[in-house]
Amino acid sequence: MWRDALDGKFGLRRQMAEGITSDYLWYEQSLGYNTYVVSAVNTLFTTAGLYGRAAELGAEMATAENLMLSTLYLRFPNGQLPNPADSGSIPTAPNPATYAANYRVFPTTLGLAEAAGRKGWDTLLDPPPAPPRPFALPEVTSRSFESTRMALLKSGGWQVFLHYGQLTRSHAQAEALNFSAFFGNTDITHDPGVVGYGSPLYKGYYQRGLNHNVPLVNGEGQEPVSRGELLSYSATRVAAAQPNYRKDARASRTLAIEGNVLTDTATVETTGRLPQKLGLALHVQGRVRLPQTFAADAAFATGRPEPFRHWREVRAANYHDRAEFDIAYGETMIHTTIVAPGDFRIWHGSSPDVPPKRRESFYVELDAPAASATFTTTFAPTAGQTR
Numbered sequence: 001m002w003r004d005a006l007d008g009k010f011g012l013r014r015q016m017a018e019g020i021t022s023d024y025l026w027y028e029q030s031l032g033y034n035t036y037v038v039s040a041v042n043t044l045f046t047t048a049g050l051y052g053r054a055a056e057l058g059a060e061m062a063t064a065e066n067l068m069l070s071t072l073y074l075r076f077p078n079g080q081l082p083n084p085a086d087s088g089s090i091p092t093a094p095n096p097a098t099y100a101a102n103y104r105v106f107p108t109t110l111g112l113a114e115a116a117g118r119k120g121w122d123t124l125l126d127p128p129p130a131p132p133r134p135f136a137l138p139e140v141t142s143r144s145f146e147s148t149r150m151a152l153l154k155s156g157g158w159q160v161f162l163h164y165g166q167l168t169r170s171h172a173q174a175e176a177l178n179f180s181a182f183f184g185n186t187d188i189t190h191d192p193g194v195v196g197y198g199s200p201l202y203k204g205y206y207q208r209g210l211n212h213n214v215p216l217v218n219g220e221g222q223e224p225v226s227r228g229e230l231l232s233y234s235a236t237r238v239a240a241a242q243p244n245y246r247k248d249a250r251a252s253r254t255l256a257i258e259g260n261v262l263t264d265t266a267t268v269e270t271t272g273r274l275p276q277k278l279g280l281a282l283h284v285q286g287r288v289r290l291p292q293t294f295a296a297d298a299a300f301a302t303g304r305p306e307p308f309r310h311w312r313e314v315r316a317a318n319y320h321d322r323a324e325f326d327i328a329y330g331e332t333m334i335h336t337t338i339v340a341p342g343d344f345r346i347w348h349g350s351s352p353d354v355p356p357k358r359r360e361s362f363y364v365e366l367d368a369p370a371a372s373a374t375f376t377t378t379f380a381p382t383a384g385q386t387r
Helices: 002-007 012-019 031-048 053-074 096-101 109-115 122-125 200-206 308-309
Strands: 143-145 152-157 158-163 178-183 187-190 214-217 229-234 237-246 249-259 261-270 279-284 287-288 310-331 332-352 356-367 372-381
Touching: 002 012, 002 158, 012 031, 012 053, 031 053, 031 096, 053 152, 096 109, 096 214, 152 178, 152 249, 152 332, 158 287, 178 261, 187 279, 187 310, 200 308, 200 332, 214 237, 214 249, 214 261, 261 279, 279 372
Parallel strands: none
Antiparallel strands: 143 152, 152 158, 158 178, 178 187, 214 279, 229 237, 237 249, 249 261, 261 372, 279 356, 287 310, 310 332, 332 356, 332 372
16 A cells, blocks of 8 residues: 555656646646645655654655745745636745644744644644744745746846746636736735636636736637747746637737836737737736726627626727826836837726725727737836835
């Protein structure tokens, strides 16, 4: 039974070898699975250690420890994590409860400190020693998580996360090329995750393209699931593509930090003969100072996919080549410019965020169907705000 559990067709060694990427992230991409898997193997590792057989699981234990630690290198300045795939709500790192629960197998300064304040059979039988020093979290820097199809940029006041592809259909959403961003401690835009599987909003909104910062073709995002391509990467710039974004379209995105300005360039191209309605969804966690030219548009969802029906208080205005907005995030002001080719229309409305919250969102669409479009969005803090 021991050999089959470890080395069998569905044994622990194969599960961990194939289920964890070289970035030490779970291959289904929901970051919550890192904690879930570590919790699942904790009892096995503890028991093996008590019976003097931990050495037989040395490689798997090292992998699980890295799985526990890896999300620290993705965290935003407030501890919030990006939210790829279909996790509910927004996770955070570090998770003190996980570190405390694993103090016997994976002792960390944080875990030992947390375990010292907990009373249970583990701490009664194996009282945790005092941590050797106060815990200090590792610095977050720009990193390419290529084996998990993700990338992170951190420069100046900006930190940006890009999710450009999937490894499996399981738990995937129409979110390839989606990005999240912070400026200092300020949440500029995030992925709200999903609601419960039984909710009509799960497939009707949260899994769909309109819920993410992605280019849209006839109102829809990525389909089918695809690994995507990492075109280039540096500490301040990442470019990725989805050659099969949809059966009749391809898409790409470049994110670049130059000084205090974040520039997003999203391109979508049709591969069929007929032009399509091309657009871009953009969600913000601030308050948009909307120009008076915006007028109510009760027909926003008419003729469009189901997710459009879940926006409220929709207003719209027409633009040519360029639109500019000031967005207030508390005391932080971000001047946002959207550039698109020729005549286009921008809709602004209230969209579902992490329930029961809502957030402000833009939908940009060219006036006429087209074969290709490039949408360039710049986020520039106003003078005097550096991070």
